[in-house]
Amino acid sequence: MKFALAGNPNSGKTTLFNALTGSTAHVGNWPGVTVDKRVGMYKKLGEQIEIVDLPGIYSMSPYTPEEVVSRNFMLEDKPDGIINIVDVTNLERNLYLTTQLLELDTPIIVALNMSDLLAKSGATVDIAKLEKALGVPCVEISALKGNNLQDLMKKAVAATKEKRIGWSVVKDSMITDLYNEVIGLYESTDMTDKAFHAVKMIENDELEIVHNLEIQEKVNLLKEDVDTGIFQGDYEGVVADARYKNITAHYSSALVKKENTGLSTSEKVDRVMTHRIWSIPIFLLIMFGVFHMTFSENLFYLGGLIPDSFDSAIFGSGKINSPGIILTNILGLGTGWIDGLISNALPAGTWYTGLIYNGIWGGVSAVLGFLMQILTLYFFIAILEDSGYMARVAFILDRAFRRMGLSGKAFMPLVMCFGCAIPGIMGTKTLENDAERRRTIMLTPFFSCGAKLPIWAAFGAVFAAQYSGINAEFLVFGTYIFGIAIAIIASFILKNTIVKGDTQPFIMELPTYHSPQARNITVLLWDKLKHYIKKVTTVIVGAIIVLWVLQSFNFRFEMVTDSAESIIGTIGRGISWLFVPLGFGMGENGWIFVVAAITGLIAKEMVVGTLGLFGGIEGAEGIEAGEIVGTSLGVLMLGIGGTIGGVSVAIPAMLSYMAFNLLSVPCMAAVAAAAGELNSRKHTWITIAFWMITSYLCSLVIFWLGTLIAWNPIIGISVAVALVIIIVGAIIIREKRNSRKALALL
Amino acid sequence: MEKLLKDFRPGEIGMVRNVKADGKIRRRLFDMGVTPGAEIMLRKVAPLGDPIQISLRGYELTLRKTEAETVIMEVSE
Numbered sequence: 001m002k003f004a005l006a007g008n009p010n011s012g013k014t015t016l017f018n019a020l021t022g023s024t025a026h027v028g029n030w031p032g033v034t035v036d037k038r039v040g041m042y043k044k045l046g047e048q049i050e051i052v053d054l055p056g057i058y059s060m061s062p063y064t065p066e067e068v069v070s071r072n073f074m075l076e077d078k079p080d081g082i083i084n085i086v087d088v089t090n091l092e093r094n095l096y097l098t099t100q101l102l103e104l105d106t107p108i109i110v111a112l113n114m115s116d117l118l119a120k121s122g123a124t125v126d127i128a129k130l131e132k133a134l135g136v137p138c139v140e141i142s143a144l145k146g147n148n149l150q151d152l153m154k155k156a157v158a159a160t161k162e163k164r165i166g167w168s169v170v171k172d173s174m175i176t177d178l179y180n181e182v183i184g185l186y187e188s189t190d191m192t193d194k195a196f197h198a199v200k201m202i203e204n205d206e207l208e209i210v211h212n213l214e215i216q217e218k219v220n221l222l223k224e225d226v227d228t229g230i231f232q233g234d235y236e237g238v239v240a241d242a243r244y245k246n247i248t249a250h251y252s253s254a255l256v257k258k259e260n261t262g263l264s265t266s267e268k269v270d271r272v273m274t275h276r277i278w279s280i281p282i283f284l285l286i287m288f289g290v291f292h293m294t295f296s297e298n299l300f301y302l303g304g305l306i307p308d309s310f311d312s313a314i315f316g317s318g319k320i321n322s323p324g325i326i327l328t329n330i331l332g333l334g335t336g337w338i339d340g341l342i343s344n345a346l347p348a349g350t351w352y353t354g355l356i357y358n359g360i361w362g363g364v365s366a367v368l369g370f371l372m373q374i375l376t377l378y379f380f381i382a383i384l385e386d387s388g389y390m391a392r393v394a395f396i397l398d399r400a401f402r403r404m405g406l407s408g409k410a411f412m413p414l415v416m417c418f419g420c421a422i423p424g425i426m427g428t429k430t431l432e433n434d435a436e437r438r439r440t441i442m443l444t445p446f447f448s449c450g451a452k453l454p455i456w457a458a459f460g461a462v463f464a465a466q467y468s469g470i471n472a473e474f475l476v477f478g479t480y481i482f483g484i485a486i487a488i489i490a491s492f493i494l495k496n497t498i499v500k501g502d503t504q505p506f507i508m509e510l511p512t513y514h515s516p517q518a519r520n521i522t523v524l525l526w527d528k529l530k531h532y533i534k535k536v537t538t539v540i541v542g543a544i545i546v547l548w549v550l551q552s553f554n555f556r557f558e559m560v561t562d563s564a565e566s567i568i569g570t571i572g573r574g575i576s577w578l579f580v581p582l583g584f585g586m587g588e589n590g591w592i593f594v595v596a597a598i599t600g601l602i603a604k605e606m607v608v609g610t611l612g613l614f615g616g617i618e619g620a621e622g623i624e625a626g627e628i629v630g631t632s633l634g635v636l637m638l639g640i641g642g643t644i645g646g647v648s649v650a651i652p653a654m655l656s657y658m659a660f661n662l663l664s665v666p667c668m669a670a671v672a673a674a675a676g677e678l679n680s681r682k683h684t685w686i687t688i689a690f691w692m693i694t695s696y697l698c699s700l701v702i703f704w705l706g707t708l709i710a711w712n713p714i715i716g717i718s719v720a721v722a723l724v725i726i727i728v729g730a731i732i733i734r735e736k737r738n739s740r741k742a743l744a745l746l
Numbered sequence: 747m748e749k750l751l752k753d754f755r756p757g758e759i760g761m762v763r764n765v766k767a768d769g770k771i772r773r774r775l776f777d778m779g780v781t782p783g784a785e786i787m788l789r790k791v792a793p794l795g796d797p798i799q800i801s802l803r804g805y806e807l808t809l810r811k812t813e814a815e816t817v818i819m820e821v822s823e
Contacts, residue, residue, distance in 0.1 A: 058777045058778060059773075059777040061773055061777060063770050063773060063774070089804075090803075090804055090805045091804070092779065092803040092804055093778070093779050093803050093804070093805055096777065096779065230763075230764055230782060234772070236772070236773050236776065237765070237772065237776055237781070240773075240776035240777065240781055241776070241781045241782060241783075244779060244781045244783075244784070244803075245783070266806075270790075274790065274792070274793075274799070275793075276790075276791075276793050277793070279793050280793055391808075394808075395792055395797060395799065395808050396792055396793055396794075398792065398794075398796070398797050398810070399792060399794035399795060399796045399797070400794060402796075402810075505770070505771045505774060505809075505810070505813055506797055506808070506809060506810045506813070507771070507774050507775060507778055507807070507808075507809045507813060508807070508808050508809075509778070509805065509806070509807055509808075510799060510806040510807065510808055511806075512805075512806075
């Protein structure tokens with residue numbers, strides 16, 4: 001037996017699904033569209049009951065992927081019954097979807113969720129009245145506390161034993177006659193769900209029309225005689241109006257309210273959280289807190305209070321680590337132990353030790369190194385999301401984001417990218433508009449991810465040791481800021497050129513705040529973790545094997561001892577001229593930097609490792625940035641770019657190299673994730689090309705500007721300032737023209 | 747008196763008379779309960795001046811001024 005679980009977003013659907021199915025749920029993707037579907041089993045009634053969690057929807061209109069997916073599932077997969085979850089504290093809007101589900105012939109049971117919250121507010125629902133008006137069984141439940149769930153399932157199973165014929169509230173509306181005539185046209189067909197199809201046909205629903213062109217012609221004739229008043233022939237409006245009128249007339253009276261007693265808790269919280277002045281500082285503080293808890297090695301800046309004698313490999317020495325770092329260290333102990341096992345088990349110096357230990361295990365453990373921080377970041381963002389705060393963030397930031405061609409909803413996926421671009425790309429699912437989703441995905445590499453940090457740290461340490469004018473921390477921080485600046489400019493350019501199309505309309509519910517549910521967050525983290533590990537391990541392990549082959553064999557497939565002679569070494573030397581204009585391809589060692597950057601396209605963890613391999617240090621990806629100073633690798637890095645006319649261009653070449661690594665293709669796993677979300681070969685290639693071109697151009701500008709400044713600081717800096725003025729000016733002028741155009745349209 | 751939802755001040759209450767948006771946005775507004783006859787209160791304006799937060803049918807909804815511009819309201823003098 002199979003039930004569909006349908007309801008509005010924020011109606012407690014996920015909580016009910018988790019409560020009913022326990023840990024049996026598994027997540028899959030719907031074919032063709034990127035909407036998650038979850039299936040689980042309810043086992044408490046003896047027989048096996050399958051429950052399919054449909055995406056949260058407000059309507060069965062044909063406009064969003066979620067709606068189309070839910071609709072197709074109910075029409076084509078024909079579940080034995082529908083459990084319609086309704087938030088009783090928001091009855092009116094939730095019943096709007098119910099009036100649409102009632103049009104199907106499928107047996108329905110209405111689960112009135114959050115009844116405990118309603119009782120607390122002093123209101124009650126007249127169940128008998130509601131059941132009579134809807135004509136289907138209704139059960140009061142609390143998904144959170146698990147109240148009445150067995151009763152719900154028993155009644156749901158009982159409901160499937162009786163045959164049900166769908167009906168529509170449109171039968172009592174301003175178009176009653178039209179509805180009766182249209183349903184008459186469907187009576188002669190052998191279709192099921194006649195009421196549903198009839199209403200969709202009246203609404204001129206595009207998915208309905210393509211299947212029943214003949215009926216449409218007849219309906220169009222019938223419509224000529226109908227007067228739709230203020231709707232002026234807008235039948236979608238007529239039907240929506242009929243639904244809400246019906247709900248107000250019949251069902252709202254089932255809700256017995258107590259006299260309104262001032263502000264609700266949610267309203268009080270929002271007086272602070274979305275305050276005109278304080279909301280933005282509060283938001284910045286929260287985001288800082290989240291990053292601090294994830295990445296800081298000096299939690300709450302308690303370093304001064306902790307005695308220097310405090311020394312723990314896990315909790316920090318002389319200061320306390322943040323939870324993110326503590327978890328990373330604990331995982332590090334585990335991977336270190338496995339590391340020992342593998343290196344002891346494999347004989348040293350054989351080819352398969354190189355592949356398994358240095359190659360596959362090295363890559364996997366490097367990825368695992370970021371796992372805990374990504375998970376910690378996810379944990380805090382899940383709390384903000386589940387509590388309802390993320391919707392407020394979208395509300396606060398929407399205006400600023402819209403300037404760049406994004407909506408406030410793009411904020412969360414982009415923040416995720418500081419941890420890893422892959423969950424960020426997967427998170428763009430929540431953006432409804434295709435153009436906006438594509439733009440957001442294209443910006444993801446510019447938010448420097450965890451795997452890139454070792455590159456910044458290594459260059460920062462080595463160059464700071466050599467040149468007194470460079471501060472390592474400032475260089476790392478500056479890289480992050482540079483990435484964000486490029487994202488803003490790139491987003492603006494994309495909006496006006498290759499990915500046109502305005503942002504999606506921003507019509508979004510601000511859900512009531514509630515305390516985050518431990519169970520929901522655990523389930524979510526577990527899902528994400530599985531998804532992430534699967535994606536990363538398959539793609540990364542594959543890429544590592546390919547890379548290992550390329551770097552261990554020459555073109556005649558003979559093993560080489562000197563990597564410079566390998567396939568990748570030969571290719572690197574062959575194409576390094578392409579990167580001569582960017583500076584880092586110059587000089588006798590230029591090809592090494594080129595090869596390292598190319599391996600970085602596969603996975604950014606490998607850049608420092610590859611440099612170490614050619615610089616004569618094995619396992620460079622594992623050593624602390626500061627320890628590279630003075631080694632042969634450090635010397636190699638300081639020689640980047642060589643000289644022009646006898647003057648070293650190491651600093652401009654280094655900056656150009658960092659920019660290239662920051663802005664280019666982040667890694668193969670991210671490309672795979674982007675291909676999955678873009679769902680189009682063409683757009684995937686455009687995205688890859690965009691990353692490569694952006695990184696090439698930015699590195700080019702940085703190198704030559706840097707060289708100019710090194711040659712003559714006054715001219716160089718003047719040119720740099722002029723360039724910034726031109727870019728900012730062009731954006732402002734274009735924005736003005738856009739808004740004037742928008743005004744002209746009104 | 748007729749007034750656009752966009753021009754409402756925080757705390758102002760009115761009734762929807764008509765929605766002038768097109769296609770998808772119109773449908774979305776209807777689905778969210780912004781239909782003729784619905785009572786709407788403007789709750790607040792976002793810190794940067796857009797979007798706005800409204801209260802209707804017992805819940806809170808946010809929309810941009812470009813969308814609120816299409817909602818024609820009836821307010822008592």
